Amino acid sequence: MILRSVSPTLLALTVFLSACKKPAVESYRVAKELPPAAPGAATTPATPPPASSAPAASSAMANTAVPTASGASLAWTAPAHWTSAQGSAMRKATYAIKGDGGAAELAVTAFPGDVGGDLANLNRWRGQIGLGEVAQAEFEATTQHLDRNGLHMTVVNIVGTGAGAQRILGAIVPHAGATWFFKMTGPDALVAKELAAFTAFLDTIKPAAP
Amino acid sequence: MNDQVRQVRDFFVSLKLTVVLLAFSILLVFLSTLDQVHLGIWGIQEKWYRSFIVIHDTGSARLPVYPGGYLIGGLLMINLIAAHLYRLKFEWRKAGIQLIHGGVIVLLVGELITGILQEDFQMTIVEGGSRSYSESFRDYEVAVIDVTDPKHDDVVAIPDSLFSRGGEIQHAKLPFKVVPQFYFPNSIAQPRAQVPNAPPVAANQGAIAPRYVVTEQAIDYSQNGRNVPAALVALVATEGTLGTWLLRPEVPVLRRDENGQPQLSADTAAPERLTYGGRTYELSLRLVRAYHPFSIRLLKVTHDKYVGTEDPKNFSSRIEIKTPGGKDDREVLIYMNNPLRYGGYTFFQHQMEAARGLTGLQVVSNPGWLLPYVACIMMTFGLLGQFGISLWSFIKKRRAKTAAPKPAAT
Numbered sequence: 126m127i128l129r130s131v132s133p134t135l136l137a138l139t140v141f142l143s144a145c146k147k148p149a150v151e152s153y154r155v156a157k158e159l160p161p162a163a164p165g166a167a168t169t170p171a172t173p174p175p176a177s178s179a180p181a182a183s184s185a186m187a188n189t190a191v192p193t194a195s196g197a198s199l200a201w202t203a204p205a206h207w208t209s210a211q212g213s214a215m216r217k218a219t220y221a222i223k224g225d226g227g228a229a230e231l232a233v234t235a236f237p238g239d240v241g242g243d244l245a246n247l248n249r250w251r252g253q254i255g256l257g258e259v260a261q262a263e264f265e266a267t268t269q270h271l272d273r274n275g276l277h278m279t280v281v282n283i284v285g286t287g288a289g290a291q292r293i294l295g296a297i298v299p300h301a302g303a304t305w306f307f308k309m310t311g312p313d314a315l316v317a318k319e320l321a322a323f324t325a326f327l328d329t330i331k332p333a334a335p
Numbered sequence: 336m337n338d339q340v341r342q343v344r345d346f347f348v349s350l351k352l353t354v355v356l357l358a359f360s361i362l363l364v365f366l367s368t369l370d371q372v373h374l375g376i377w378g379i380q381e382k383w384y385r386s387f388i389v390i391h392d393t394g395s396a397r398l399p400v401y402p403g404g405y406l407i408g409g410l411l412m413i414n415l416i417a418a419h420l421y422r423l424k425f426e427w428r429k430a431g432i433q434l435i436h437g438g439v440i441v442l443l444v445g446e447l448i449t450g451i452l453q454e455d456f457q458m459t460i461v462e463g464g465s466r467s468y469s470e471s472f473r474d475y476e477v478a479v480i481d482v483t484d485p486k487h488d489d490v491v492a493i494p495d496s497l498f499s500r501g502g503e504i505q506h507a508k509l510p511f512k513v514v515p516q517f518y519f520p521n522s523i524a525q526p527r528a529q530v531p532n533a534p535p536v537a538a539n540q541g542a543i544a545p546r547y548v549v550t551e552q553a554i555d556y557s558q559n560g561r562n563v564p565a566a567l568v569a570l571v572a573t574e575g576t577l578g579t580w581l582l583r584p585e586v587p588v589l590r591r592d593e594n595g596q597p598q599l600s601a602d603t604a605a606p607e608r609l610t611y612g613g614r615t616y617e618l619s620l621r622l623v624r625a626y627h628p629f630s631i632r633l634l635k636v637t638h639d640k641y642v643g644t645e646d647p648k649n650f651s652s653r654i655e656i657k658t659p660g661g662k663d664d665r666e667v668l669i670y671m672n673n674p675l676r677y678g679g680y681t682f683f684q685h686q687m688e689a690a691r692g693l694t695g696l697q698v699v700s701n702p703g704w705l706l707p708y709v710a711c712i713m714m715t716f717g718l719l720g721q722f723g724i725s726l727w728s729f730i731k732k733r734r735a736k737t738a739a740p741k742p743a744a745t
């Protein structure tokens with residue numbers, strides 16, 4: 126009879142142990158902590174963890190580069206008259222375009238996910254040149270869709286109002302779980318003149334060879 | 336016993352079930368090894384071994400594909416116990432086999448206890464520094480800390496597994512409710528000024544949300560992959576909402592490298608502060624902490640290399656372990672394969688950066704750590720006993736044969 130009670134006991138043990146791991150809010154009192162002793166920097170793994178493996182990371186030890194959009198990249202060929210310029214660390218590329226009406230800039234950025242969706246992105250761009258937000262219906266009417274080299278592109282051509290109006294020529298390109306933005310901003314006249322070059326530039330965008 | 340009960344019993348007692356389960360176990364090891372192409376070791380452990388059913392994520396659907404380690408191991412254990420109860424009768428000449436089977440059961444129970452109760456932590460200390468808590472490797476918590484008292488902090492810690500469920504959390508020590516808005520198990524943070532199409536600020540309080548755009552990322556299961564979560568939390572008191580805070584354990588900071596080029600690196604995020612009812616609270620999303628009733632001070636780290644090379648020879652940390660009452664105050668040397676076992680925890684040398692006097696100890700709490708050793712001892716004695724019994728009966732038979740009178744010649 127004692128032996129026959131082993132199975133239920135083991136079952137009860139399993140249930141009990143599972144119950145032990147249930148997440149619960151904890152409260153406790155601790156002495157004030159002294160200022161953190163360890164400044165941040167990556168460390169060298171000394172030895173593989175003996176009991177069970179775990180990622181080598183700690184908040185105090187972290188000093189990793191923060192990615193913009195990791196994973197598959199895109200490649201392109203910029204027109205000869207666009208000059209590569211120093212951009213911020215978050216950009217994939219920056220080009221300066223000079224003309225009679227001043228200077229424009231083309232920025233290439235990429236971020237994980239859909240970054241809020243195409244409509245939100247268009248409205249943000251509109252806000253940057255002083256235009257009001259549009260609804261989904263108007264979004265469809267003012268954007269153009271292109272399919273190039275296996276990529277779907279949503280192309281935007283918007284212009285601000287008033288004297289010194291700015292124009293944005295942009296392409297939103299989803300690729301491998303990330304969204305790539307090719308955005309040319311500058312004086313209306315100059316950017317409008319670059320439309321053909323920009324369209325030709327979009328034709329060259331393709332997934333980069335691994 | 337009616338027929339149905341007998342059928343169930345026969346199923347669990349059956350030797351066929353043992354063979355099928357062993358075949359499943361072999362295939363489990365094989366398939367999980369192949370899956371290491373996609374997942375790191377801890378991901379494999381959780382997916383294949385510490386589960387009842389292996390769920391495979393195809394990207395569009397989550398499909399059950401194989402019985403998990405708990406199911407196979409659990410059934411094996413029931414099968415083994417049932418066989419002992421109903422099929423195998425105890426006999427002294429088979430005592431070794433019984434002991435071996437007992438060892439296997441202890442091993443399975445040990446793995447169950449380890450799988451459910453083992454906790455892994457890390458402790459990072461610099462030379463001269465002291466720590467009285469360890470931090471989890473992977474699990475995070477939302478900590479609401481009453482920092483009003485100049486000597487003590489009153490901590491209310493909400494584990495991420497509870498926070499991510501999303502329900503309101505009311506705790507007796509807090510004068511407000513904690514209302515989770517969202518929880519990203521992995522995220523990236525980008526300076527808002529550099530994200531041209533950033534979504535609007537989700538929080539109306541705190542320093543992180545106005546400065547950074549936080550985007551959810553897929554969980555990284557790779558061996559050395561890091562997941563940095565983010566949480567949006569609202570605090571609601573009786574008179575209404577106190578605000579919404581975006582929390583993240585670390586934030587990116589732009590620094591210039593030695594060549595003057597801008598580089599992003601991660602800094603620990605400062606806790607968010609709020610005052611309510613005359614008391615000051617800090618809010619943070621941090622790695623789960625386990626406080627110890629003792630403190631560890633790092634005296635010296637040593638990183639020996641083989642002469643003339645950069646190859647590591649040995650890593651060691653000389654530490655001082657101290658209890659508040661003065662019961663313990665002693666020095667210990669922790670080095671590779673020589674951990675410190677103290678207070679129910681085992682401290683392994685795990686990481687090191689000797690140039691900056693920094694050591695990382697892996698801290699493991701496993702109530703079942705002795706069971707595999709007990710199981711091995713039982714199985715060793717079982718095997719020795721069984722072979723000894725067989726040898727003894729063989730010798731006895733042989734002696735009897737030798738001693739037997741030879742038939743007379745005719």
